[in-house]
Amino acid sequence: DGGITQSPKYLFRKEGQNVTLSCEQNLNHDAMYWYRQDPGQGLRLIYYSQIVNDFQKGDIAEGYSVSREKKESFPLTVTSAQKNPTAFYLCASSPLDRGTEAFFGQGTRLTVV
Amino acid sequence: DAKTTQPPSMDCAEGRAANLPCNHSTISGNEYVYWYRQIHSQGPQYIIHGLKNNETNEMASLIITEDRKSSTLILPHATLRDTAVYYCIVRVSMDTGRRALTFGSGTRLQVQP
Numbered sequence: 096d097g098g099i100t101q102s103p104k105y106l107f108r109k110e111g112q113n114v115t116l117s118c119e120q121n122l123n124h125d126a127m128y129w130y131r132q133d134p135g136q137g138l139r140l141i142y143y144s145q146i147v148n149d150f151q152k153g154d155i156a157e158g159y160s161v162s163r164e165k166k167e168s169f170p171l172t173v174t175s176a177q178k179n180p181t182a183f184y185l186c187a188s189s190p191l192d193r194g195t196e197a198f199f200g201q202g203t204r205l206t207v208v
Numbered sequence: 209d210a211k212t213t214q215p216p217s218m219d220c221a222e223g224r225a226a227n228l229p230c231n232h233s234t235i236s237g238n239e240y241v242y243w244y245r246q247i248h249s250q251g252p253q254y255i256i257h258g259l260k261n262n263e264t265n266e267m268a269s270l271i272i273t274e275d276r277k278s279s280t281l282i283l284p285h286a287t288l289r290d291t292a293v294y295y296c297i298v299r300v301s302m303d304t305g306r307r308a309l310t311f312g313s314g315t316r317l318q319v320q321p
Contacts, residue, residue: 101251128308137295138252138311153308185251187309193299194240194259197309199251 098122101186101200108180108207116171116203118186124198125191127169131155132183132202141184144169145191173205180207212296217316220290226283228315230296233277239299241272242309243281245292252295252311255281286319293317 099120108114118127126145130138140153144163158177163169169188173180183204189197213231220226232241240259244252256263256270258279263270269282283290293314 126308130311137293137313140308140310143308151308154310183249187251189309193238194257196242196254196257198254199244201251202249204249 099186099188099198099200101184101203104201104203106203106205108205110207111175112207113175114173114180114205114207116173116184116186116205118169118171118200119167120169120188120198121167122188122198123166124188125166126189126197127163128187128189128197129153129159129161129169129171130185130187132185138185141171180205211310212298212312214294214296214312214315216313217318219318219320220283220286222288222319222321223285226286226290226317226319228281228283228294228296228317229278230280231278232296232298235276235298237276241270241276241279242297242299243268243270244295244297244311245290246295246314247292255294286317288319288321291317291319 102117128143129141132138139155141159142161144150160172183202185202186200187197240257242257243255246252256268258270272279293316295311295314
């Protein structure tokens with residue numbers, strides 16, 4: 096089945112540790128996105144990429160890093176510089192065409208203790 | 209960049225039509241309006257999108273005003289499973305001239321039995 100997969104669903108880390116969240120898609124989409132969602136809030140864009148080896152900062156990129164070495168994969172690293180890393184993280188992908196929809200993964204809930 | 213404005217919450221009786229409004233007064237002529245919904249702790253689910261004409265699919269109808277400054281998502285016969293946060297988004301330009309999905313705060317729809 097085609098889709099977008101995030102893993103793991105739940106992740107726990109100690110404060111001060113970097114952690115990498117996985118996002119894989121087999122939809123042959125060019126664009127991929129990372130969002131953060133806090134309780135009761137909407138989605139905020141962290142990073143996005145529209146082509147391999149290129150990515151752009153979103154609204155809240157500080158404390159995060161990404162890579163796009165393959166079209167199918169867009170991992171997000173939450174670094175120790177991120178002041179409030181506990182959140183729900185969502186990955187999405189879409190074609191570049193303006194009139195096409197994006198598909199979302201089921202999210203990773205990161206808890207830093 | 210185009211932004212959207214939605215009421216924070218709405219109630220609807222089960223079996224009745226749910227009409228969710230969205231304002232996007234600064235939308236540009238070639239920007240699409242997308243609707244997604246998010247059930248608690250899941251990834252957003254695509255519902256429908258449109259440019260100028262009204263659209264209908266198996267989930268909902270989208271009515272876009274002639275001046276494109278607002279739209280309404282219609283769930284014709286709401287069920288309890290339609291209880292979710294509904295997001296109206298437009299594809300916006302980021303600083304680099306590329307485009308990404310930007311989510312507002314959405315409307316929390318509560319379908320009442």
